[in-house]
Amino acid sequence: MARVIKRILIANRGEIACRIERTARRMGIETVALYTDEEKALPHVRGATQAVCLGTGPLSETYLNQQRLIDIAKQTKCEAIHPGYGFLSENASFARATELAGLIFIGPSPEVIELMGDKKGSKVKMGELKVPLIPGYHSDEQDSNALEKAAKTIGFPLLIKASAGGGGKGMRIVRNASEFLENLEGAKREAMNAFGDDRVLLEKFLENPRHIEIQVLSDTHGHHLFLHERECSIQRRYQKVIEEAPSTAVSETLRAEMGKTAVAITKGLNYRGAGTLEFMLDEDGKFYFLEMNTRLQVEHPVTEMITGLDLVEWQIRIARGEPLSFTQGQVPLHGHALEVRLYAEDPDNEFLPCTGELKAFNKPTQAHTRLDTGYENGQQVTTSFDPMIAKLITWGPDREAARVLMIESLKEVGPLGLTTNQEFLIRLLEHPEFIKAQTTTKFISAHENELKSAELTFDLVAQALGAKLLGLDRVSAQAQTQSTSGVAQAWESLGGFRLNGDLP
């Protein structure tokens, strides 16, 4: 059942396309990249063996046009399609169409993608596999007594939610049994007013959960392994910002237990390829299944850093029909890795996406650092695609070493030229509670005020002005010399200077 893969179409763009090209080159596999008119100059185009232009237009006509991508794969004589993440990576119909066209879809079977993409169906399946789900009550029996009885079974604190709900309306947190009925009435009233439907559901409320996910790899010979956990608790608006591996909240015993659960799931699904099982970890050490991502994750590099494994390589080898060449006991767990997502966004203005030209965008120079990006210095970040500029990954023998290295590397990488979350990332990494690994999914909202940018100190203002007056913003780092003209020009360029008292 060995299958030959000599050329892969990458149905994606940006950093993940670059990432896949890198491994493919090392494996002697050719790649076909895609790009739109405005992306001609981006690194993922040049990093491939050949590239096909998708022209211009909405995503539905470019990166999401399934038939077009399959036609391109056929025309360019690819044997396989790698979907990356996002776009069509978890689209069962695309996976199915790819296989029907006689091509290899680098990922699990369409049936598994379909099942795990269905919120309700996947939970039912998880229940069958005895995977822990967040305890709750989802019944049409809405009698107060029945609900109260269910509440006592679930335990407190718990959440009352409007079944028809959304937007926090009809939602109540109840901390003890004596307050339940009163809150139930309130929630039902709110739900009736907001949705014309007073049915509610109950769910155990996790006070300070952590987001823990298990990386899995499954081959087509019945081998199912887990590659330890990642913690991705630092999120804003359900968007991950900092990821790390391993998690400080996961003991060896808990790791074994979560890993066992993960493998039970992949076995139960007859899974194939790389995947991730996301869990919520409660303060009491209990964990609950959230969802499965049937693809490569954005944050996969932290797993690669602690295991030394190349996940894209294994995705391709599994797709070729190769068996995993190592056992569970041979999966390394070495040191600690961190990843930050550098976004073109303004943390001081509700994380609104920003655009602009990347300037002074440098590669980190220290050992044990990695920069995954789809941009180069001088290129434009536009609103056409995701605002993520890059992922910066650092590794250290322990978490603190990786953390310090990350802060130093962020100061080196920049970029300048547009507003980014770079300073916000440094503030997160320097927060005392982050240093102590007190990371929960509520971290950013709980520490909102401490995470705001501080006023500039006069010493820093003076340094900036000194550098400006010395002309250091007008010369490249390599060419920085004590040229007098540089200083003179700097002085001219500060045309905005004016005599005091010259206010209009």
Add this chain to the structure above:
Amino acid sequence: MKKEFRLNDELYEISDLKRDSTSVSFMLSGKRYLFSLDSQGQMIESEEGNEVSRVVRLISAPDEFLIHGRRLVFSSVRKMKASGGALGTLTSPMPGKILKVFVATGASVKKGDPLLVLEAMKMEHTIKAPFDGVVHSTPFKEGDQVQAKVELMGLKEVQDADS
């Protein structure tokens, strides 16, 4: 003689500026600062009456620096930074829908006041006043669709009356 400059949208004032081809010195907030270039073109900070001097590590682009992890952007004293800033300023960052308009034409607003809420990329974004000013036009009403890079509201900056 005193000079003003604008850094990260704030005005600062220095005095007693002295400079030659490789060094510069000035007073800021009651303290004297002294910077010079070494033979590698790195900036050295020194203090008067103190033998110790140190390299200030920085990366730079025209009119901006990254020092100690902070981005420091110079702009003209007379006008606000216009490019490379948050798209929130007063143009729509991307196509979207106006969910709320908080102010009417003629209203005076303070920097940071919410002006309107734009829904884009399935998220709600509150557009806030980038400076103190007076609203002189409100081209959109709640429920309107807007294209990218369209002016969402006309806002005229007013200088502090007490300065």
